[in-house]
Amino acid sequence: MDKEVEVIDIYDKQYMIIKEVNHNDTDYLFLSNVSDSNDTMIRKTDKNDKDLIIPLSGDDEYELACLLFTKDNGIKQ
Amino acid sequence: MGNNQVMLTEDELRRRASEKYSNKSKKDDFRVIKGNDEVTYTEEERQESKDRLKGNSTSGATGRRKTKFIRISESEYMYRLKNIALKTAAVTSIAIGVVGYGGSHIASSVNEFFVESSIQNELQKDFSPIVTSNTHRTDDNQHYWYDYAKIASRMKDYDNYDLAVLSCYLDLGKKQTNKVMNYSEYRSFDAYLQQKGFADAKEYKETMIDQIRLQRDLDKKQEELNKMRQEHDINVETKTEGASYHG
Numbered sequence: 001m002d003k004e005v006e007v008i009d010i011y012d013k014q015y016m017i018i019k020e021v022n023h024n025d026t027d028y029l030f031l032s033n034v035s036d037s038n039d040t041m042i043r044k045t046d047k048n049d050k051d052l053i054i055p056l057s058g059d060d061e062y063e064l065a066c067l068l069f070t071k072d073n074g075i076k077q
Numbered sequence: 078m079g080n081n082q083v084m085l086t087e088d089e090l091r092r093r094a095s096e097k098y099s100n101k102s103k104k105d106d107f108r109v110i111k112g113n114d115e116v117t118y119t120e121e122e123r124q125e126s127k128d129r130l131k132g133n134s135t136s137g138a139t140g141r142r143k144t145k146f147i148r149i150s151e152s153e154y155m156y157r158l159k160n161i162a163l164k165t166a167a168v169t170s171i172a173i174g175v176v177g178y179g180g181s182h183i184a185s186s187v188n189e190f191f192v193e194s195s196i197q198n199e200l201q202k203d204f205s206p207i208v209t210s211n212t213h214r215t216d217d218n219q220h221y222w223y224d225y226a227k228i229a230s231r232m233k234d235y236d237n238y239d240l241a242v243l244s245c246y247l248d249l250g251k252k253q254t255n256k257v258m259n260y261s262e263y264r265s266f267d268a269y270l271q272q273k274g275f276a277d278a279k280e281y282k283e284t285m286i287d288q289i290r291l292q293r294d295l296d297k298k299q300e301e302l303n304k305m306r307q308e309h310d311i312n313v314e315t316k317t318e319g320a321s322y323h324g
Contacts, residue, residue, distance in 0.1 A: 053140035
């Protein structure tokens with residue numbers, strides 16, 4: 001069965017939105033390059049412009065995003 | 078080929094590959110369990126994929142949503158989901174897994190960031206209607222301006238004025254808060270900080286949010302204590318009633 005996924009362009013590359021987790025009015029997007037499954041990244045939506053996808057602000061937010069993804073997927077450590 | 082490069086024989090390549098494989102330390106292996114799947118990878122691989130994901134995520138270009146969709150198979154989707162899950166779990170297991178061994182800087186910083194961003198968001202949410210209702214367009218409709226006097230006046234409605242100042246700072250930033258506080262008894266945000274004994278806005282923000290966090294922890298503990306007391310009283314009453322009935 002096929003699945004429909006949203007695609008966005010970053011660095012002239014196409015990334016699929018594999019997962020989207022909302023926290024405090026910010027959507028964290030977990031992205032996978034359409035043509036390279038090992039090329040993954042996390043981005044977030046801008047609070048004032050939900051269509052704008054921006055990089056995370058630093059290490060703390062990166063770890064927060066990882067934690068959100070882990071919690072959302074019920075992964076056990 | 079450059080002077081420093083050496084052509085390796087096929088046997089040498091095999092030997093090196095085998096050596097590399099056997100050198101992977103089993104004691105450093107890391108297990109991630111997701112549903113019924115269990116995947117093992119080494120400390121080295123974990124670090125490498127973690128660094129790459131982190132680098133990609135915290136720097137680089139922005140993008141824009143265009144509402145464009147493609148179709149992929151369910152198995153392809155699950156493969157990619159698992160790929161991200163492995164990388165993120167590697168990070169969070171470091172953050173969470175070592176807490177039992179006396180605490181971790183990473184774990185505490187993640188938790189603090191969690192609480193801090195929640196508090197900030199909450200304060201901004203409460204304050205933003207004050208700003209929105211006192212923001213006006215210029216006559217040419219090209220810019221906007223804040224009615225600082227009215228914002229300052231609404232801040233006095235707060236039960237806790239310090240909380241109002243913090244909310245204003247979080248919502249409007251230092252420059253605008255200075256202008257708002259020109260209409261307060263302090264005359265400026267800088268003067269307020271000085272009077273309260275803070276070196277700068279950063280120290281002020283951290284201390285205030287820390288105080289709110291501590292106060293909330295304290296309230297939570299007090300609530301738990303009250304609940305325990307109530308349960309204890311109910312148990313005692315039940316026992317007493319039981320004793321008098323039998324007596």
